[in-house]
Amino acid sequence: MSSFSTGLSSKLAIISAIVILPLNSAMAEDPTVNRMIASQCAQCHGTNGYARGSFPDLGGDEAKDQADHLLDMKGEDRAEDMMDHQALGYTDDQIRRIAQYYSTLPESGDD
């Protein structure tokens, strides 16, 4: 029984290693670095991504959607809007980190 159980757990370990790999590599990142980069959006999008006025909130967005959105702006043929230029200021990895950070915050707050 014990060998079975050992076998099962090692099998599970292999499976989870495969499945969780991207998550693991994300978790290996220093979360305070992601917070530091993301905080640079707060001047326009509010502390913790809760914006005032018509500027979009960032908190609680799906990480992939937000990253894709920023990458689209970065890829514009001709930068027009302020956000096109802002997006050009970040590496793809930084954009992914920013999106990842805001996706972990609640959608709305009192800030």
Place this chain on the structure above:
Amino acid sequence: MSLTRRNFIQMVPASAAALALTSGSTAKAAEPIHHVTVLGGGFAGCTIAKYIRMWSDGEIAVTLIEPRANHVSCVMSNLILNKRLKTADLTFEYNDLQLKYGVNVVRDKALKIRGPQKQIRLKNAGWISYDSLVVATGIQFDKIPGLNYKNAPHAWIAGGSTNKLRNLINKMPDTGTFVMTVPKTPYRCPPGPYERACVVADILGRRSGYLDGSGSTPPRVIVLDANPGIQAEKSTFTSAFNDLYGGIIEYIPDAQVESVESDDPNSLVVHTTQGSFGGDVINVIPTHGAQSILRRSGLTGESRWADVDPVTYATTNTLFQDVYVIGDAQGTSQPKSGHMANAQAKICADSIIRTVHGQSSYTEERLQNITTNSACFSPITYDKASWLTAVYSYNPDTGSMALVPGSLGEAHNWSTRNFNDMFDWSNNLFADTFK
């Protein structure tokens, strides 16, 4: 008298009250693990006070020292001149910092910093010890012979001076002459002086009827620039000066102010390297540097600004341990803006928290991800604005912040949409800084 950290907390009644509040709300532990003293409650100082409290989960105590009861924002203050805004709209109290974040706000003025002893001298409280010190005291103007701010307000540190300039413009003849100067770079808010020229040209151009054709005599706005050319949003301001305000604005580069006649309000003259210019109103914005407390204490060295390492914003003067300089007072090549002061404050806050926790600010991962950014909206007319933006990134090879290619952008034209965005932008910046 030299006081310990704990003494300092206890000596000021307001601070004790604020800390008590903090412990009840955000602080994890009753006894903070470290105490950061911040000098200056403007864009840089308020942002770092708030973010250290927020990001340290209340573990780090923050005392903010500011001589004024509240802060009047320079950002948007040109709109006081054309009465789109009142000073009250741009006045921020320190209540939120105290009540929401548990920042200990002390009304006092810092006079001197002693690096080796880790002490500061305050006007009222005398000598105080600090664990870490953040200097965010903004700018100070150079002295100009003959310049009397009573008759020639600068309106470059917002408040009473801005109101005075508005009142003088209000009273001047519709087709009179307004003379203003642009300080030598680096100065606070690169597009700001050109934006001011446009706002004043718009006020007088409409009042005189020159802009809508109902009046034939143009008012004059003479812009005396100490620099060889327009320093920001060049295409926007060139076309505003030449086309929109052609006949009103006269732009004169390489005009360095030598002296001013301003004791008699009826005889106001600016003497420059390009000649002398008399006006009904003169607005001399002197060349500036960091506040004299930095110079007196030895933080500026030979330069007008404090040299810092942009990984941490610690001073490069090794006599000063755990001393950081952020905002307009620091001497990196990043633009001196409120948006940027806020950006730098967050990098510095992160670094201080790391240091307190015994973590390095120089991990490769962090070095690759130090970014700041700036945005400025400039009113060009009563209801149209332009904008300017840029992102900076740390370059480990040079040890400095560098403009990221492609990120520098300016509006293709001035528009009402930009004008409306300007209010959303500034409200978010104000909230992220003061609330």
